[in-house]
Amino acid sequence: MAVLADITKGGRKAEAHRPWPRFTVDTEAWRRAVNALLEARATLLGLWGDKEQVHLALLEEPSADIAVVTLECPDGKFPSIGVAYPPAIRLERAIRDLYGLKPAGAADTRAWLDLGFWGVSQPLGANKKSRKAQPAYAFLPVEGEDLHQIPVGPVHAGIIEPGHFRFTANGEAVVRLEQRLGYVHKGIDGLMTGADLDKGAKLAGRVSGDSTVAYAWAYAQALEAIASAAVPPRASWLRALALERERIANHLGDLGYLGNDGGFAFGLAQFSRLKEQVLRSNHAAFGHRFMMDHVVPGGVARDLAPEHAAVMVDEAQRLAAEVKVLREIYDEHDGLQDRFRACGRVRPDLAVRLGLTGMAARASGQKHDLRCDFPHSPWDALGVRPIVHDDGDVAARVAVRFDELDESLRLVREIVERLPGGDVVAPVPDPQPYRLGLGCVEGWRGPVLVALELGPGGSIRRCHPHDPSWSNWPVIEHAVIGNIVPDFPLINKSFNLSYSGPDL
Amino acid sequence: MLRILKQIAKTGIVSEAPPEAVDSPDEVARLQDEVLRTLGRALTIRQVDAGSCNGCELEIHALGNPYYNLEGLGIKFVASPRHADLLLVTGPVSKHMAIALRRTYDATPEPKLVVAVGDCGCTGGIFGESYATLGRVANVIPVDVTVAGCPPTPTALLRGILAAVSTRTKTPRA
Numbered sequence: 139m140a141v142l143a144d145i146t147k148g149g150r151k152a153e154a155h156r157p158w159p160r161f162t163v164d165t166e167a168w169r170r171a172v173n174a175l176l177e178a179r180a181t182l183l184g185l186w187g188d189k190e191q192v193h194l195a196l197l198e199e200p201s202a203d204i205a206v207v208t209l210e211c212p213d214g215k216f217p218s219i220g221v222a223y224p225p226a227i228r229l230e231r232a233i234r235d236l237y238g239l240k241p242a243g244a245a246d247t248r249a250w251l252d253l254g255f256w257g258v259s260q261p262l263g264a265n266k267k268s269r270k271a272q273p274a275y276a277f278l279p280v281e282g283e284d285l286h287q288i289p290v291g292p293v294h295a296g297i298i299e300p301g302h303f304r305f306t307a308n309g310e311a312v313v314r315l316e317q318r319l320g321y322v323h324k325g326i327d328g329l330m331t332g333a334d335l336d337k338g339a340k341l342a343g344r345v346s347g348d349s350t351v352a353y354a355w356a357y358a359q360a361l362e363a364i365a366s367a368a369v370p371p372r373a374s375w376l377r378a379l380a381l382e383r384e385r386i387a388n389h390l391g392d393l394g395y396l397g398n399d400g401g402f403a404f405g406l407a408q409f410s411r412l413k414e415q416v417l418r419s420n421h422a423a424f425g426h427r428f429m430m431d432h433v434v435p436g437g438v439a440r441d442l443a444p445e446h447a448a449v450m451v452d453e454a455q456r457l458a459a460e461v462k463v464l465r466e467i468y469d470e471h472d473g474l475q476d477r478f479r480a481c482g483r484v485r486p487d488l489a490v491r492l493g494l495t496g497m498a499a500r501a502s503g504q505k506h507d508l509r510c511d512f513p514h515s516p517w518d519a520l521g522v523r524p525i526v527h528d529d530g531d532v533a534a535r536v537a538v539r540f541d542e543l544d545e546s547l548r549l550v551r552e553i554v555e556r557l558p559g560g561d562v563v564a565p566v567p568d569p570q571p572y573r574l575g576l577g578c579v580e581g582w583r584g585p586v587l588v589a590l591e592l593g594p595g596g597s598i599r600r601c602h603p604h605d606p607s608w609s610n611w612p613v614i615e616h617a618v619i620g621n622i623v624p625d626f627p628l629i630n631k632s633f634n635l636s637y638s639g640p641d642l
Numbered sequence: 643m644l645r646i647l648k649q650i651a652k653t654g655i656v657s658e659a660p661p662e663a664v665d666s667p668d669e670v671a672r673l674q675d676e677v678l679r680t681l682g683r684a685l686t687i688r689q690v691d692a693g694s695c696n697g698c699e700l701e702i703h704a705l706g707n708p709y710y711n712l713e714g715l716g717i718k719f720v721a722s723p724r725h726a727d728l729l730l731v732t733g734p735v736s737k738h739m740a741i742a743l744r745r746t747y748d749a750t751p752e753p754k755l756v757v758a759v760g761d762c763g764c765t766g767g768i769f770g771e772s773y774a775t776l777g778r779v780a781n782v783i784p785v786d787v788t789v790a791g792c793p794p795t796p797t798a799l800l801r802g803i804l805a806a807v808s809t810r811t812k813t814p815r816a
Contacts, residue, residue: 141680228679253738255737255738255740255741256737256773257737257772257773258773261773261774282693292738292739292742293690293742293746295721295722296719296721297689297691297699297702297703297719298691298699299691299694299696299699300690300691300692300739301741320738321736321738321739322691322693322694322736322738322739323694323736323738323774324693324695324734324736324769324772324774324775325769325773325775326769328772328773328774329768329769329772331769340768341768344697344768344769344792345695345697346695346696347694347695347696347697347698347699347700347793348696348697348700350697391700391703398735404646404649404650407707407708408649408653409707410703410704410706410707410708411653411656411708413707414704414708414709416709417704427795428697428700428702428793430697430792463645463647463649467645467646467649492816505770556660636696637662637693637696638694638696
């Protein structure tokens with residue numbers, strides 16, 4: 139706890155913040171936090187605003203402690219973190235758009251989530267104002283002979299979430315990519331405020347549909363921490379089962395599309411077939427193909443019946459064998475490997491500087507995985523094998539997925555075979571008002587954080603979900619530099635980031 | 643190459659028969675006929691995510707897997723609304739996507755069909771209407787058929803797409 143203790147010394151500890159502490163600090167301590175981020179002594183887990191405060195969630199490694207640092211902003215400003223530490227830039231722009239708090243000293247003062255169509259500015263802030271239109275967005279200037287621009291989106295050519303990409307290319311080579319996101323902003327932070335706890339759980343499960351289990355679990359963790367609720371062991375094992383099945387389904391889907399984007403349609407047919415099988419057994423066992431609303435505060439909605447348990451063990455064994463064959467086919471396919479290797483490379487030092495996180499970071503030499511670093515039940519009993527590759531290219535992100543798939547299939551077998559008995563849900567005691575809680579779960583894409591603050595009468599005063607895509611999107615802007623334009627879909631898919639998650 | 647062929651042969655054909663549309667008993671041949679009569683060619687779909695959480699997109703993707711084999715029915719997703727007969731739209735429609743959705747609709751040639759997908763596309767769902775969202779798809783463009791669900795299963799989606807085509811064959815737009 140050395141780093142976090144140093145940052146928060148002299149800060150005022152919030153009385154009821156669980157399970158990790160929160161300190162209200164001065165600007166000096168805020169700067170110490172920025173330094174810790176810059177020196178990679180701490181990892182940014184989230185940065186979000188409120189009417190008159192900003193909050194920064196930090197993870198310290200290797201001790202794997204978490205703390206939230208809160209800064210009061212009586213004059214509507216806070217010292218910019220992004221000016222020194224780039225992963226914070228978009229988060230600060232979003233705080234300004236939603237709450238009107240200004241990051242003092244920030245280099246990029248453009249709007250991020252506010253594209254100018256809300257009819258109001260600072261919709262969640264203390265000084266909400268009506269407004270007609272936002273001035274036109276100033277894309278970064280690009281100068282030079284032989285350059286041309288390719289604007290793409292928000293409506294993309296495939297079945298993809300909307301966003302705008304502006305490429306500047308010299309011939310075939312990408313010189314710059316600038317992303318413009320925010321198109322699927324649904325006002326989730328605003329909808330959370332005043333919602334009851336059940337609606338909060340449903341909303342959390344719909345921040346990014348492909349990570350519904352991770353979000354629902356992080357929300358449940360935060361609420362259970364506030365209410366001092368004990369989750370039955372069987373329930374926490376079943377949550378882990380759901381999370382690993384979510385990881386398996388997404389990795390299978392991605393491996394298929396990565397093959398397809400590399401010109402190998404066989405891969406898509408095979409992997410999408412396997413993914414469908416996993417979704418069907420999810421539906422049979424839990425009543426929903428993606429297990430939405432399966433993780434509920436206090437436990438899980440449905441027990442695993444013995445007949446489905448047997449199916450899952452067999453399925454995991456069979457899938458592991460099938461994936462092994464497909465991996466050999468991918469590895470031996472020269473055309474595919476030619477597309478994968480050295481494509482969209484993010485070297486480990488760049489990954490650290492840009493705060494790359496989760497699965498993509500593990501392909502660039504960063505050995506972070508909350509299931510390994512921060513083993514709460516049931517991970518401590520399961521012993522998750524850490525996976526890391528160093529090349530940082532599309533091939534490495536493919537390799538991490540294959541390795542993680544193998545490990546998750548092992549975990550599914552082990553969870554089902556060693557599943558403890560007992561209840562699958564316990565009543566959550568009525569939580570005290572004005573309490574604060576955090577939940578943090580390693581979703582398939584990376585760490586998902588939910589910060590929850592209760593108001594009176596079982597309502598939510600403030601709830602903020604943080605998606606790992608926030609820090610990984612800007613890394614794609616770097617990963618594509620020098621690559622050819624037609625490799626962008628492949629590079630983009632190798633990260634497969636959420637739009638809905640960070641658009642909120 | 644031998645391994646690829648071996649894997650293909652071992653996998654075999656897993657495609658299943660399509661679901662029955664709401665009111666048509668003798669499915670595939672008749673629908674293909676109807677599609678051809680109405681549109682003069684196979685059905686092409688342009689999907690628009692107008693604000694979804696991406697859950698609906700997962701199921702729309704699944705339509706292309708070998709089990710549902712959408713292309714085997716002569717239905718395919720296209721990259722441009724100008725090539726599309728049907729728009730498959732997920733919601734809630736964010737204020738940021740409203741213009742893009744209207745422009746996509748305008749760029750789709752007549753006769754065109756719109757299927758609103760998912761609870762959010764049908765009613766606004768859990769997100770409803772707010773400073774950031776306009777709610778259901780029908781608040782922004784005309785909708786022919788809605789497919790409820792969070793997200794709707796691939797079978798429900800297929801049924802909705804087929805229902806939209808049958809609706810149009812019965813009541814052609816003037």
